[in-house]
Ligand SMILES: Cc1cc2nc3c(=O)[nH]c(=O)nc-3n(C[C@H](O)[C@H](O)[C@H](O)COP(=O)(O)O)c2cc1C
């Protein structure tokens with residue numbers, strides 16, 4: 001049996017029943033129990049286990065060590081806002097590497113993200129060490145050199161438009177002068193304006209056909225960014241690395257990323273050289289309907 005309720009422990013409080021988004025636990029005249037369709041409907045969100053004050057709920061796929069005790073010592077909204085205010089996209093890094101333990105703490109934060117259909121968050125590839133990250137820069141610049149040429153060529157432009165669709169093509173056309181400048185800057189100076197000299201690069205990807213494919217990795221990356229910042233590290237989300245990696249089966253293979261997986265977003269991580277004195281609060285176009 002993969003799931004059960006320990007009837008000796010159950011105090012019939014009904015919390016597991018209330019917390020289950022799929023309604024597959026019942027607790028009417030006796031201890032809580034799973035209904036017969038539990039196997040088919042469970043999304044493995046773990047709410048029933050986390051809600052139970054008696055540790056009475058057991059699902060084999062969700063072992064007890066996945067559920068840390070909550071101590072009620074979470075940051076309050078003021079502390080959290082201070083953390084958000086202090087985060088900036090960092091593009092200047094010290095040469096020192098990031099300790100493995102700090103990246104593991106980042107991954108622990110990622111392990112708490114909401115996932116579209118429940119279950120584990122999508123995979124992360126950790127490229128650790130500047131030498132390893134730097135290996136990606138020349139082929140990445142070559143990729144963008146070709147891309148920039150293609151997008152500005154009268155012969156290939158219509159083809160790109162067809163492949164990308166009208167809206168993406170328009171967005172990319174507006175973005176192109178910046179890409180061209182980055183390539184020219186790299187050619188002239190050899191400076192890395194893709195991963196900005198960072199010692200670590202995290203790639204967030206998803207297997208083909210997963211329901212949350214277009215957003216789960218971005219949520220994970222956002223958590224990673226905040227968890228890094230909370231440890232004194234600096235980060236920047238890098239949207240330019242994924243297209244290059246996705247279009248290069250050899251690079252994917254070298255990095256151990258399954259061929260079918262799609263890298264959606266990446267994050268550079270390192271120790272920032274700059275400390276900021278002020279944050280920035282932009283405008284959120286909130287439309288209140290009450
Ligand atoms: C999805 C996404 C992709 C991004 N890609 C890049 C990138 O490829 N290179 C880069 O230097 N910055 C990149 N950025 C960083 C943004 O430029 C940066 O967040 C923005 O300028 C605001 O600065 P702040 O993060 O310091 O508030 C990206 C940010 C996001 C959210």
Ligand code: SF4
Pocket residue numbers: 019020021022023024025038041042043044045046047048049059
């Ligand atoms: S893991 Fe989630 S969906 Fe499955 S039984 Fe528990 S609460 Fe319900």
Ligand code: SF4
Pocket residue numbers: 005009010011012013014015016017027031032051052053054055056057
């Ligand atoms: S939350 Fe735990 S104690 Fe309460 S009804 Fe469910 S199994 Fe029983």
